[in-house]
Amino acid sequence: MIRTYDEYKAQAEQALIPMLSSLGEIPEKLKQAMVYSLEAGGKRLRPVMLLAACEMAGGQADTALPFACALEMIHTYSLIHDDLPAMDNDDLRRGKPTSHKAFGENIAILAGDGLLNAAAEVMAKAAVRIGDLRGIRAMEIIMRHAGVTGMIAGQTMDVISEGKTPDKTLLTYIHTHKTADLLEAAVEAGLALAGANDREIDIGREYALHLGLAFQMTDDLLDVTGDAAVMGKNTHADENKMTWIALKGIEGTRSDAEEQVRLAGEALDRLAWDTAFFREIADNMLQRKQ
Amino acid sequence: MIRTYDEYKAQAEQALIPMLSSLGEIPEKLKQAMVYSLEAGGKRLRPVMLLAACEMAGGQADTALPFACALEMIHTYSLIHDDLPAMDNDDLRRGKPTSHKAFGENIAILAGDGLLNAAAEVMAKAAVRIGDLRGIRAMEIIMRHAGVTGMIAGQTMDVISEGKTPDKTLLTYIHTHKTADLLEAAVEAGLALAGANDREIDIGREYALHLGLAFQMTDDLLDVTGDAAVMGKNTHADENKMTWIALKGIEGTRSDAEEQVRLAGEALDRLAWDTAFFREIADNMLQRKQ
Numbered sequence: 166m167i168r169t170y171d172e173y174k175a176q177a178e179q180a181l182i183p184m185l186s187s188l189g190e191i192p193e194k195l196k197q198a199m200v201y202s203l204e205a206g207g208k209r210l211r212p213v214m215l216l217a218a219c220e221m222a223g224g225q226a227d228t229a230l231p232f233a234c235a236l237e238m239i240h241t242y243s244l245i246h247d248d249l250p251a252m253d254n255d256d257l258r259r260g261k262p263t264s265h266k267a268f269g270e271n272i273a274i275l276a277g278d279g280l281l282n283a284a285a286e287v288m289a290k291a292a293v294r295i296g297d298l299r300g301i302r303a304m305e306i307i308m309r310h311a312g313v314t315g316m317i318a319g320q321t322m323d324v325i326s327e328g329k330t331p332d333k334t335l336l337t338y339i340h341t342h343k344t345a346d347l348l349e350a351a352v353e354a355g356l357a358l359a360g361a362n363d364r365e366i367d368i369g370r371e372y373a374l375h376l377g378l379a380f381q382m383t384d385d386l387l388d389v390t391g392d393a394a395v396m397g398k399n400t401h402a403d404e405n406k407m408t409w410i411a412l413k414g415i416e417g418t419r420s421d422a423e424e425q426v427r428l429a430g431e432a433l434d435r436l437a438w439d440t441a442f443f444r445e446i447a448d449n450m451l452q453r454k455q
Numbered sequence: 456m457i458r459t460y461d462e463y464k465a466q467a468e469q470a471l472i473p474m475l476s477s478l479g480e481i482p483e484k485l486k487q488a489m490v491y492s493l494e495a496g497g498k499r500l501r502p503v504m505l506l507a508a509c510e511m512a513g514g515q516a517d518t519a520l521p522f523a524c525a526l527e528m529i530h531t532y533s534l535i536h537d538d539l540p541a542m543d544n545d546d547l548r549r550g551k552p553t554s555h556k557a558f559g560e561n562i563a564i565l566a567g568d569g570l571l572n573a574a575a576e577v578m579a580k581a582a583v584r585i586g587d588l589r590g591i592r593a594m595e596i597i598m599r600h601a602g603v604t605g606m607i608a609g610q611t612m613d614v615i616s617e618g619k620t621p622d623k624t625l626l627t628y629i630h631t632h633k634t635a636d637l638l639e640a641a642v643e644a645g646l647a648l649a650g651a652n653d654r655e656i657d658i659g660r661e662y663a664l665h666l667g668l669a670f671q672m673t674d675d676l677l678d679v680t681g682d683a684a685v686m687g688k689n690t691h692a693d694e695n696k697m698t699w700i701a702l703k704g705i706e707g708t709r710s711d712a713e714e715q716v717r718l719a720g721e722a723l724d725r726l727a728w729d730t731a732f733f734r735e736i737a738d739n740m741l742q743r744k745q
Contacts, residue, residue: 189604195611199603246568251560270541271614274564275607278536281568282602285575289595298583301591305579312572313489314479317565321485324561 167220167442170213176226177212177233184234184287191279198268198276199283202241205259211236214351214446218369221438224359231291232303232354235284239311240347242280243320245273252324281311303354310350319343323406331411337378339407344384345377352443368435372443375429379450382422385409387453426450457510457732460503466516467502467523474524474577481569488558488566489573492531495549502527504641504736508659511728514649521581522593522644525574529601530637532570533610535563542614571601593644600640609633613696621701627668629697634674635667642733658725662733665719669740672712675699677743716740 181203185191191199212233219229248255248263249270256266265273285308292300309315319342326335352369361369385408409418429447433440471493475486502523509519538545538553539560546556555563575598582590599605609632616625642659651659675698699708719737723730 185603188599188602190608191603192608192611192615194615195603195608242568246564249564251564272611274536274539274541275611275614278532278567278571279603279607281571282598282607286595286598286602289591289598292582292591293588293595296588298586301579301582305576305583308572308576308579309478312478312576313475313481313485313569317569317572318480318482318485321482321562321565324565325482325484 167217167439168226170217170442170446173213173216173226174209176216176230177209177237180230181234181237184231185238185283188283188286194268194272195275195279198264198272199279201261201267202245202264202276202280203238205241205261207259209237210446211240211347211351214348214373214443215355217442218352218355219359221440221442222356222359222361222365224355228291228295228299229303229355229358231287232300232307232358233351235287235304236307236347236351236354238280238284238287239307239316242277242284243311243316243347245277245280247320249273284311299358299360303357306354306357307350310346310353315342315346315350319346326407329407331407333412336407336409336412340378340381340409341374344381345374348373348377348380365436368432372429372432372447375425375432376447376450379422379425379429379447382409382418382425383450383453386415386418386422389415391454422451457507457729460507460732460736463503463506463516464499466506466520467499467527470520471524471527474521475528475573478573478576484558484562485565485569488554488562489569491551491557492535492554492566492570493528495531495551497549499527500736501530501637501641504638504663504733505645507732508642508645509649511730511732512646512649512651512655514645518581518585518589519593519645519648521577522590522597522648523641525577525594526597526637526641526644528570528574528577529597529606532567532574533601533606533637535567535570537610539563574601589648589650593647596644596647597640600636600643605632605636605640609636616697619697621697623702626697626699626702630668630671630699631664634671635664638663638667638670655726658722662719662722662737665715665722666737666740669712669715669719669737672699672708672715673740673743676705676708676712679705681744712741 182200185199215233215236216226216229220226244258245264247253248258249265255263257263264276288304288307292304319339322335323339323343326339349370352373353366356366356369389410409421413421426447430444433444472490475489505523505526506516506519510516534548535554537543538548539555545553547553554566578594578597582594609629612625613629613633616629639660642663643656646656646659679700699711703711716737720734723734
């Protein structure tokens with residue numbers, strides 16, 4: 166039984182800090198920095214999608230909750246490290262000073278490492294509790310999409326491609342891995358925890374890939390056309406970066422994003438469950454304001 | 456059947472890069488940076504101890520190998536991030552330029568993140584293959600000791616305590632977590648993979664804790680009395696740091712290290728297996744040259 170976006174969001178947000186605290190005694194300053202970034206908010210798209218995918222396929226959200234929180238920890242660590250002076254050098258994130266601005270660069274590095282490690286720890290503990298292979302499969306899916314053939318691969322190509330001539334193959338690689346991979350992880354892990362079969366999991370992945378590409382295209386649009394006050398971060402921050410806009414212009418990017426949303430919907434058509442929740446997420450992507 | 460230190464070391468070293476490559480296609484520069492640090496060598500103490508603990512307790516080294524490699528990846532990532540300008544700002548490690556000197560700070564951050572993530576991924580894949588709870592338990596042990604109540608906690612207290620008056624409680628906390636935790640992980644995970652019981656695993660942990668404290672004390676001694684050429688890193692690098700020497704002097708540190716080695720041996724006396732391998736590691740600790 167699928168619930169609303171806000172219900173899943175509230176469930177994930179309520180569990181996030183207790184899940185971290187359950188790991189044991191964490192040095193005060195390190196914990197403050199991790200909590201600061203975890204509480205900075207955002208849409209919580211990844212944990213929401215993981216919980217909803219699990220319930221869509223007949224699983225229990227309670228079983229999926231540690232994995233949803235772990236995925237948000239991974240997303241959060243990637244933002245902290247992404248903002249570091251040696252990376253994107255951003256001072257502002259979701260309307261607040263970035264981690265290294267608030268806590269110093271050394272603590273920001275450790276808080277990022279800590280969140281990535283905590284994510285794996287939370288999932289390993291949950292997998293021991295679940296006691297069968299579903300938990301460990303979900304964990305394998307999430308770590309793979311987050312890792313050196315997934316999100317970190319995208320991140321690497323993004324930083325080493327700054328200032329280069331836009332190239333469609335390379336940019337698609339960056340968007341696929343930097344952005345779509347964690348969305349794929351959300352849907353695939355949620356389905357795996359519900360006991361879905363490989364074919365269903367693969368269709369879920371396909372949906373999330375197209376959603377992720379649409380997400381990154383609308384992100385590039387917002388960086389040019391968006392309102393910094395609404396977004397809580399600096400716009401025009403991507404001027405040195407390879408973006409879809411540099412490749413296709415504003416109108417071309419908009420129409421490519423629409424095409425990706427259409428393809429995401431086509432994937433959903435091939436699933437036997439009630440997919441309205443995920444269809445709405447895809448449709449809303451084109452109306453993003455932040 | 457326990458083999459020699461060099462055999463375990465060779466087994467771990469041969470598996471390390473193939474284990475990383477087995478994850479799939481990694482961007483060239485990222486992979487280069489990860490391989491560079493993994494191949495920088497060192498004693499491979501953690502993977503050797505994990506493999507030997509598993510075989511001492513009647514397990515198979517082949518089953519333990521992915522976990523041994525994962526532990527070395529975690530150790531390696533911690534060195535890369537530890538050396539960063541915002542952390543210890545070291546230029547030299549094991550006689551080679553540190554990662555950020557060789558590849559730039561952004562790639563060094565990503566290579567560290569990548570190795571931590573790869574460790575969890577390698578273990579999750581291995582746990583799926585093993586198919587029962589031993590793998591996932593070993594993974595939980597390793598991630599816990601590496602994490603925000605373990606190694607990262609020690610690392611945090613180390614960086615925020617620089618320049619402060621030496622304090623025995625705080626310094627014991629730092630040494631316990633920064634150094635001993637990954638050795639505890641090695642022994643505990645090796646034993647867990649062999650199916651040892653909780654009492655045996657806890658005695659193994661106790662041994663590794665004392666070994667770790669002795670290790671850190673001899674490390675502090677080497678920083679003052681060691682030969683930079685033999686060690687492959689700068690000596691007197693810890694002058695701003697809280698060390699055991701600042702607390703107890705050179706002779707006091709030496710005698711405290713001897714006491715820790717004695718306690719490590721006492722823990723081994725309570726195990727029914729042939730513990731000669733681990734006794735030798737502890738005894739050799741007092742003769743360290745690097």
